[in-house]
Amino acid sequence: MKKGNFVIGFMLFALFFGAGNLIYPPILGMESGTSYFAAISGFVITGVGLPLLAVTAISFVKNDARELADRVHPLFGLLFTSVVYLAIGPFFGIPRAATVGYEMSLEPFQSGELPLFLFTTIFFILVFLFSLNPSKVVDQIGKYLTPLLLLVITALILGGFLLLKTPLGSPNPNYRANPFFNGFVEGYLTMDAIAALAFGIIVVNAYRERGVHTNKAIVKETLKSGLITGVGLVAVYGSIGWIGARMASYGPFENGGDLLSFAADTILGTYGVILLGIIVTLACFTTSVGLVVACGQFFAKVTMLSYKWVIFIVTMASYIIANQGLNTILDFSVPVLVFIYPIAIVLILLTFLNKAFQGSRYVYRFAILFTALVSLYDGLSEFGFSLNRITPYVEKLPFFEIGLGWVVPAIIGFLIGLLYRAIKEPNN
Known part of the structure; x- marks a missing residue:
């Protein structure tokens, strides 16, 4: 080197x-x-x-x-x-x-x-x-x-x-x-x-x-x-x-x-x-x-x-x-990180897969959207917001109990994006 x-x-x-x-x-x-x-x-x-x-x-x-x-x-x-x-x-x-x-x-x-x-x-x-x-x-x-x-x-x-x-x-x-x-x-x-x-x-x-x-x-x-x-x-x-x-x-x-x-x-x-x-x-x-x-x-x-x-x-x-x-800084930082991090992870991983789906915006949008919905819930929960109406449904997500409830939605969003791309961009 x-x-x-x-x-x-x-x-x-x-x-x-x-x-x-x-x-x-x-x-x-x-x-x-x-x-x-x-x-x-x-x-x-x-x-x-x-x-x-x-x-x-x-x-x-x-x-x-x-x-x-x-x-x-x-x-x-x-x-x-x-x-x-x-x-x-x-x-x-x-x-x-x-x-x-x-x-x-x-x-x-x-x-x-x-x-x-x-x-x-x-x-x-x-x-x-x-x-x-x-x-x-x-x-x-x-x-x-x-x-x-x-x-x-x-x-x-x-x-x-x-x-x-x-x-x-x-x-x-x-x-x-x-x-x-x-x-x-x-x-x-x-x-x-x-x-x-x-x-x-x-x-x-x-x-x-x-x-x-x-x-x-x-x-x-x-x-x-x-x-x-x-x-x-x-x-x-x-x-x-x-x-x-x-x-x-x-x-x-x-x-x-x-x-x-x-x-x-x-x-x-x-x-x-x-x-x-x-x-x-x-x-x-x-x-x-x-x-x-x-x-x-x-x-x-x-x-x-x-x-x-x-x-x-x-x-x-x-x-x-x-x-x-x-302590004040940490109290506010953790919820924001819980929200941002999964989105950043998915965005990074999609960058390496970009050529596989020709950089289709549909793939990026659906994968990020599905990830963000779950990570937003996690971030709001960390802030102390009461989300009792949707909590029973979110808790059913795979890996939710270990803090990775966003993983499967991200994969589903990725697959939906691929399907949508195939319909909207059949020649690509």
Whole structure:
């Protein structure tokens, strides 16, 4: 592989490896216990496999994720991609990254509203400055920040493997019954599959700047850098998840951050907590820069605002929301992710099947419509809306009990779309 593949692969790793990627694997390990390997396998599919598929899907098109979503309908393309960028950007993704960075680095030593305000002020000033020149993001992140991030993570992981010898405990009821599928749904919370729809164009542009212009060559090079990213993510997820599994008997823990802080203190003492704070802050910072750049490039295209004004607005909105606190952000983010994620998954998969049905809009529309109906129900349920009249019918869907009730409707929509295409477009 070329040096550029490693630089872009490391950059993509850093963009993906943010707040949720550190917090959720340890909790999965703690709750799955002896079912850990089945659970982490499911997590890897949605936490690593789908994001890399999404990045590759973007490499098939000339522009950004909107071009993929436009295959359903131009209005859908604009609305869906806008919602995706707002969700992973100023509304949830960026504020979550900043507040997790604060809670894991500064709060163990100094808590309160003022420390959060000071931390986020410095954090977002630096994010804005790094985002001003997107052409240098690859070099800044891929060459410097990612190796440092990997070095610190490796220190914690090695300490965990050498010092934590506690046997694995019994899985909780959810992971006892369906460890693989519970891990699969848990991977949603990383937000990486929908974030990849934004990050993909950064990768494509990075290769274009290096003289790679044909679609075939870009797809090939994207797969190479994606392989590097995937190996790194699987190794880190598997390792910190394993630490969580080993730490279960030391609990209970409120969340993955609490667990990792305790693990760092157990393995390396106070310096371990500081080390963990560096890991999280770097991970959250690099992800935030990538998201601000992606939002800036997208909204500069669909609005009359310049790139600098967009990233300023995105940074300020993220700054304000971040100061509302992590719990508030999480309360609103989960229902939105439950709604968006299945639609994004189906859209990504249809991209790879596009040639098989000649890109027929009927296939895209029916598959996305049927998926959206179920995912909308799931999202509204997460928000706390009472849907008693339709709940008995939705609960009868296959895989509903494991959070995948949208799968069969998506397949049915795909098949109806094929049939409709055969009727309306008999010569294609």
